Amino acid sequence: MAAISADNHGLRLWTRYAVLVLIAIIFVFPLVFMVMSSLKPDQQLLSDTASLRAFLPVGDISFHNYTAAFERAPVGLFVMNSVIVTGITVLFSLLICSAAAFAFVFLNWKGRDLVLTLILATLIVPFETYAIPLLLIASKLPWIGFDGLTWGWLNSYRVQIIPFIADGLTIFLFVQYFKDLPGELIEAARVEGASWYQVYAKIVMPLAGPVLATAAILKFLVMYNQYLWPLMVVQEEGYRPVMVGLQYFFQLNVAWGEVMAYLSLITLPVLAFYLYLQKAFIASIASTGVKG
Amino acid sequence: MKSLNTLAGAMLASTLFAGSALAQTELTMWYHGAGSESEMALVNAMLDEFNASQSDWKVVITTFPQIAYNDSVVAAALAGTLPDIIDIDGPILPNWAWAGYIQPLAIDETLIANYLPGPKGVWDDKLYGIGMWDAAVSLVTRQSYLDELGLRTPTLDEPWTGEEFQAALDAAKNSGKFEYALDLGMAWNGEWFPYAFSPFLQSFGGDMIDRSTYLTAEGVLNGEAGIAFGNWWQSLFTGGYAQATQDPADRDSGFANGKYAFSWNGNWAALGALAAFDDVVFLPAPDFGNGPTIGAASWQLSISSTSQHPEGANAFINFALNPDNLARFSKGLGLIPATAEAAALTENYQPGGPLEVFYELSNRQGLLRPVTPGYPVMAKVFEKALADIANGANVEETLDAAVDEIDADIEANGGYGFK
Numbered sequence: 001m002a003a004i005s006a007d008n009h010g011l012r013l014w015t016r017y018a019v020l021v022l023i024a025i026i027f028v029f030p031l032v033f034m035v036m037s038s039l040k041p042d043q044q045l046l047s048d049t050a051s052l053r054a055f056l057p058v059g060d061i062s063f064h065n066y067t068a069a070f071e072r073a074p075v076g077l078f079v080m081n082s083v084i085v086t087g088i089t090v091l092f093s094l095l096i097c098s099a100a101a102f103a104f105v106f107l108n109w110k111g112r113d114l115v116l117t118l119i120l121a122t123l124i125v126p127f128e129t130y131a132i133p134l135l136l137i138a139s140k141l142p143w144i145g146f147d148g149l150t151w152g153w154l155n156s157y158r159v160q161i162i163p164f165i166a167d168g169l170t171i172f173l174f175v176q177y178f179k180d181l182p183g184e185l186i187e188a189a190r191v192e193g194a195s196w197y198q199v200y201a202k203i204v205m206p207l208a209g210p211v212l213a214t215a216a217i218l219k220f221l222v223m224y225n226q227y228l229w230p231l232m233v234v235q236e237e238g239y240r241p242v243m244v245g246l247q248y249f250f251q252l253n254v255a256w257g258e259v260m261a262y263l264s265l266i267t268l269p270v271l272a273f274y275l276y277l278q279k280a281f282i283a284s285i286a287s288t289g290v291k292g
Numbered sequence: 293m294k295s296l297n298t299l300a301g302a303m304l305a306s307t308l309f310a311g312s313a314l315a316q317t318e319l320t321m322w323y324h325g326a327g328s329e330s331e332m333a334l335v336n337a338m339l340d341e342f343n344a345s346q347s348d349w350k351v352v353i354t355t356f357p358q359i360a361y362n363d364s365v366v367a368a369a370l371a372g373t374l375p376d377i378i379d380i381d382g383p384i385l386p387n388w389a390w391a392g393y394i395q396p397l398a399i400d401e402t403l404i405a406n407y408l409p410g411p412k413g414v415w416d417d418k419l420y421g422i423g424m425w426d427a428a429v430s431l432v433t434r435q436s437y438l439d440e441l442g443l444r445t446p447t448l449d450e451p452w453t454g455e456e457f458q459a460a461l462d463a464a465k466n467s468g469k470f471e472y473a474l475d476l477g478m479a480w481n482g483e484w485f486p487y488a489f490s491p492f493l494q495s496f497g498g499d500m501i502d503r504s505t506y507l508t509a510e511g512v513l514n515g516e517a518g519i520a521f522g523n524w525w526q527s528l529f530t531g532g533y534a535q536a537t538q539d540p541a542d543r544d545s546g547f548a549n550g551k552y553a554f555s556w557n558g559n560w561a562a563l564g565a566l567a568a569f570d571d572v573v574f575l576p577a578p579d580f581g582n583g584p585t586i587g588a589a590s591w592q593l594s595i596s597s598t599s600q601h602p603e604g605a606n607a608f609i610n611f612a613l614n615p616d617n618l619a620r621f622s623k624g625l626g627l628i629p630a631t632a633e634a635a636a637l638t639e640n641y642q643p644g645g646p647l648e649v650f651y652e653l654s655n656r657q658g659l660l661r662p663v664t665p666g667y668p669v670m671a672k673v674f675e676k677a678l679a680d681i682a683n684g685a686n687v688e689e690t691l692d693a694a695v696d697e698i699d700a701d702i703e704a705n706g707g708y709g710f711k
Contacts, residue, residue, distance in 0.1 A: 042541075042544075043541065043545070046539065046540070046541035047541065071329065072327050072329060073326075073327055132370060135367060135370060135371055136370065136371065138371075139370075139371035139372065139373065152371075152373070154371060154373055231360050231363055231364055231367070232363070232364070232367035233367070233371075235322070235354055235356075235364060235368060235373070236354060237326070237354065237355070244357070244360060245357075247326075247327070247357030247358075247359045247360045248326050248327030248357045249327060250327075250357065250358075250359050251327060251328055251358070252480070252560070253540075253544055254540060256540075
């Protein structure tokens with residue numbers, strides 16, 4: 001009886017791993033295809049798509065597409081711009097949105113539910129519907145910098161960052177997570193004389209690791225993949241992000257090998273960021289059921 | 293003492309030179325060629341020469357990837373941040389002129405007296421844009437194919453009729469030698485569809501819009517001629533003459549690999565074809581009953597309506613139009629020079645050159661796409677309709693729907709100034 005049970009257990013384990021490996025392959029293969037294709041000349045790349053050779057480093061393999069990609073476009077500049085814009089936006093977003101969610105969950109103030117409802121309602125408004133009004137506003141806003149007072153935010157990092165710091169989804173994630181925190185903790189801290197700022201900084205945020213990771217990853221992906229907005233507000237090459245840079249490779253005859261090399265390069269920061277936060281992200285999904 | 297004099301002289305000279313450089317007023321220019329190294333090398337060389345040729349103006353360029361270019365310009369127009377000089381795709385020009393993004397040019401008329409018709413960007417009887425080149429498509433094949441299939445070699449004076457073209461396709465298909473008789477370039481999308489295929493419709497007697505009023509497509513896109521064109525277009529795919537969906541690799545090298553008997557392709561691909569075979573011929577568009585036509589107009593230079601220095605921008609455009617510059621771009625990119633004088637300066641397009649036929653094709657068969665601000669919308673509608681028909685959609689219903697969409701857009705925009 002015990003032997004049968006052990007066999008069943010082994011079989012279940014094998015089946016489970018087989019399914020997991022299959023799923024992993026499905027998700028990993030596009031990345032493998034991208035990297036392998038980036039090492040092949042265009043003709044071979046296209047002809048290999050008809051077989052499993054597309055996923056293998058076979059044939060005429062070299063790093064030529066990578067050097068060609070750097071010659072065609074300032075890849076490093078685009079990656080740096082995207083990392084700057086994305087990094088700053090993520091940092092400020094976590095700070096502002098968590099503070100906003102804290103106010104919605106723990107503070108009592110008039111109109112709180114109505115304001116939260118309005119913020120959540122913005123989730124169903126597509127960006128494209130207000131992109132032009134936002135452009136008109138951004139083109140006329142004042143700014144005080146090293147040059148003194150200037151008007152218009154176009155061609156800058158700030159125009160790519162500030163409009164996206166606060167958003168309904170990130171606030172919603174924090175609100176949901178904060179609601180599940182034990183109320184006794186907050187009450188105890190308040191009874192002990194902690195200010196609301198101390199409660200936020202010393203008690204709530206140290207417990208918010210998983211939701212911070214989730215919000216950071218989701219925000220990172222949104223910001224790193226920005227295309228329409230930078231296309232509208234950034235004309236100078238010096239501020240262009242990676243997704244606009246991708247268009248450099250789509251000439252009449254597309255250099256697919258270079259496209260794949262470029263995509264491989266710009267995927268690296270995303271993978272690194274995800275791997276860094278992966279444990280907390282999975283913990284967050286497990287605890288909140290929220291997934292990207 | 294001598295060295296002191298030399299030093300003083302050098303300082304004086306450098307001061308004067310610096311003063312001259314400082315006196316140059318900066319002109320901003322946007323160009324669609326980011327990512328195209330060879331094209332930008334030519335543009336930058338021309339800018340350097342202009343900036344060094346005089347002391348009043350200095351053109352500073354910003355480049356954009358072509359796919360993102362039009363959206364960037366429209367956004368900048370909304371925000372009021374257009375540069376002085378912008379380049380513009382010919383068929384879009386009426387829209388941008390109508391929308392007030394660009395202003396009429398003031399250039400030396402003698403420079404464009406002998407110009408090809410396509411590169412002149414005219415809207416409302418005013419010249420808003422001028423191109424340094426034109427582009428043309430032809431039916432690319434090999435003389436040996438024509439001989440083997442027993443086909444007459446068509447000429448500009450005597451192109452194939454629609455029946456002859458069909459017979460040629462049948463002969464190629466029935467020979468069993470080719471995977472497909474015709475490569476239409478279905479791997480390309482966007483502007484390629486109206487540019488390359490609307491001339492067939494026009495040769496059938498239809499059009500994308502009624503050019504006598506520019507207020508409706510009713511009766512021209514979905515009239516008898518339009519439906520005849522649609523049926524013919526669909527038969528190319530249902531009859532197995534061409535692919536509705538094409539691998540980009542086949543577009544690039546299918547003809548050279550012997551997959552197709554004929555390839556409907558542009559002058560920019562002609563050198564590649566010539567390198568593949570020593571008996572390549574570039575045939576004119578067939579005549580389906582209303583004259584053979586091909587698309588005309590390519591990228592042009594224009595001046596934004598908000599430019600504070602139109603005189604400087606005009607000076608630059610005048611400089612750009614000299615024959616040496618036109619020839620430079622032709623030599624570097626294989627484009628058709630806009631004048632015969634410039635063509636004579638190039639190896640490919642000079643009389644007797646291997647691509648001379650394209651200059652004549654552009655001159656004699658070139659037809660501008662509908663000169664209306666409504667073109668960008670109708671181009672997209674036309675593209676979708678042709679793709680749907682190629683994939684088996686009902687011809688009449690698809691063309692009727694396209695007409696409705698085009699007419700609704702014209703109505704929504706108050707007739708684009710034609711009422």
